[in-house]
Amino acid sequence: MVEKRTPIPVMEAIQKVMKFAKEGEAEVVPLEEAYGRYLAENLQADHDVPPFDRSPYDGFAIRAADSALASLEHPIEFEVIETIGAGQVATKEVGPFQAVRIMTGAQIPNDCDAVVMFEVTNEYERDGKTYMSIKRSFRPGDNISFQGEDTKKGEVLVEKGTFINPGVQALLATFGYAKVKVAKKPKIGIFATGSELLDVSEPLAPGKIRNSNAYMIQAQAIRSGATPVYFGKLADDADQCFAAIERVLHEVDILITTGGVSVGDYDYLPVIYERLGAEVLFNKIAMRPGSVTTVAQIDGKLLFGLSGNPSACYVGYELFVRPVIRTMLYSSKPYLYKTKATLLSDFPKPNPFTRFVRSYVSAKEGQLYVSPVGMDKSNIVTSLAKANALMVLPGGTRGFAKGDLVDVWLLENEKGSAQ
Ligand SMILES: Nc1nc2c(c(=O)[nH]1)N[C@H]1C(S)=C(S)[C@@H](COP(=O)(O)OP(=O)(O)OC[C@H]3O[C@@H](n4cnc5c(N)ncnc54)[C@H](O)[C@@H]3O)O[C@H]1N2
Numbered sequence: 001m002v003e004k005r006t007p008i009p010v011m012e013a014i015q016k017v018m019k020f021a022k023e024g025e026a027e028v029v030p031l032e033e034a035y036g037r038y039l040a041e042n043l044q045a046d047h048d049v050p051p052f053d054r055s056p057y058d059g060f061a062i063r064a065a066d067s068a069l070a071s072l073e074h075p076i077e078f079e080v081i082e083t084i085g086a087g088q089v090a091t092k093e094v095g096p097f098q099a100v101r102i103m104t105g106a107q108i109p110n111d112c113d114a115v116v117m118f119e120v121t122n123e124y125e126r127d128g129k130t131y132m133s134i135k136r137s138f139r140p141g142d143n144i145s146f147q148g149e150d151t152k153k154g155e156v157l158v159e160k161g162t163f164i165n166p167g168v169q170a171l172l173a174t175f176g177y178a179k180v181k182v183a184k185k186p187k188i189g190i191f192a193t194g195s196e197l198l199d200v201s202e203p204l205a206p207g208k209i210r211n212s213n214a215y216m217i218q219a220q221a222i223r224s225g226a227t228p229v230y231f232g233k234l235a236d237d238a239d240q241c242f243a244a245i246e247r248v249l250h251e252v253d254i255l256i257t258t259g260g261v262s263v264g265d266y267d268y269l270p271v272i273y274e275r276l277g278a279e280v281l282f283n284k285i286a287m288r289p290g291s292v293t294t295v296a297q298i299d300g301k302l303l304f305g306l307s308g309n310p311s312a313c314y315v316g317y318e319l320f321v322r323p324v325i326r327t328m329l330y331s332s333k334p335y336l337y338k339t340k341a342t343l344l345s346d347f348p349k350p351n352p353f354t355r356f357v358r359s360y361v362s363a364k365e366g367q368l369y370v371s372p373v374g375m376d377k378s379n380i381v382t383s384l385a386k387a388n389a390l391m392v393l394p395g396g397t398r399g400f401a402k403g404d405l406v407d408v409w410l411l412e413n414e415k416g417s418a419q
């Protein structure tokens with residue numbers, strides 16, 4: 001008799017899995033290799049930026065008070081006593097009506113408190129000395145880029161768990177992080193099960209299909225910040241699958257299998273979990289696709305039995321595996337980024353279960369729009385290539401119409417959501 005499974009709500013299933021999600025380990029990498037990783041500690045400013053008052057322009061540093069009486073009719077003359085570029089510091093004291101020729105980025109000389117851009121000065125030589133004159137007054141602080149105006153010493157600039165993008169990379173360099181503490185990439189073991197599966201390079205044969213899930217999951221693993229370890233494909237043979245899974249389990253942080261989790265004669269994963277002594281957290285979820293997604297744990301290690309159907313497998317990874325990975329990578333927002341978008345076409349299908357429609361979200365004039373990207377069936381593979389979001393249609397709804405505002409979960413957004 002066919003086993004009767006009781007579906008649980010999606011959110012409940014996610015919570016059951018997340019009970020086993022814990023922070024991973026950290027490692028230190030050279031700054032050059034930090035891009036694309038996740039910070040294992042807060043990035044804190046260990047000095048003010050800029051570290052000294054500096055000139056934002058090429059011009060002349062002056063004592064503002066000397067310019068107080070300058071006007072169109074009465075230009076004020078300054079003697080230029082020195083020239084400094086960025087990286088140099090003034091060596092002379094600046095007295096009344098004296099100026100230092102200063103370049104962008106150079107430290108403001110001690111006695112000066114304003115900078116005059118070249119464009120508003122008149123520069124000339126007289127008796128072997130250099131002078132410049134100005135026709136307006138300046139206030140103390142005019143055209144100065146002040147110490148600490150960018151950031152103050154001690155400020156937390158980027159939090160632990162943040163994806164290191166080129167901007168974070170710049171900050172790491174600014175604060176002298178030649179080596180960066182990042183989250184170690186979790187190792188995700190992958191098996192594709194199914195006697196029908198061909199290798200990518202094999203020609204099609206009757207009844208057979210190429211194994212696409214293994215490559216899709218490897219890419220999803222990398223996208224979520226993990227290292228995939230592909231162990232190959234397994235025929236639908238309980239003993240062979242059990243032996244292979246048992247052999248590699250200790251080598252990885254998480255193990256994913258695809259296929260063989262439903263109620264078919266050759267769906268052996270349920271038997272394998274039992275033989276391993278693993279606790280099955282759930283084996284039926286009130287969602288489409290991916291209703292057969294099964295998750296088990298053994299000594300706290302998670303085993304994800306993703307569906308063999310490509311769309312179901314894809315959605316199963318993003319909903320259940322990704323937040324576990326992101327938690328290991330120290331994120332406080334491990335879930336897909338959630339927002340809302342306006343539906344661009346009717347979606348009349350009723351939704352007995354919560355439906356995750358592979359979709360494309362686009363922005364136009366400040367508004368987000370969403371449209372499904374292909375046939376909405378769990379065995380469809382082509383829609384996945386175009387999807388950048390999952391449109392989430394709650395269970396118990398009777399379909400949606402063009403113009404409705406619907407929930408969308410973004411697949412390619414690094415920020416994530418806290419829940
Ligand atoms: N009587 C029932 N039958 C089915 C149920 C059910 O509740 N009662 N659930 C259906 C649903 S929903 C899904 S989803 C599938 C899940 O099947 P399995 O996870 O057991 O996966 P398989 O049987 O091994 O394969 C299903 C399908 O996917 C193809 N496949 C498998 N692996 C790959 C791969 N690596 N790359 C590409 N395609 C793959 C496979 O050839 C099958 O076509 O069960 C329904 N049945």
Ligand code: MOO
Binds near residue numbers: 287288289290291378
């Ligand atoms: O697991 Mo199935 O994807 O609900 O079609």
Ligand SMILES: [Mg+2]
Binds near residue numbers: 259260261264
């Ligand atoms: Mg099956």
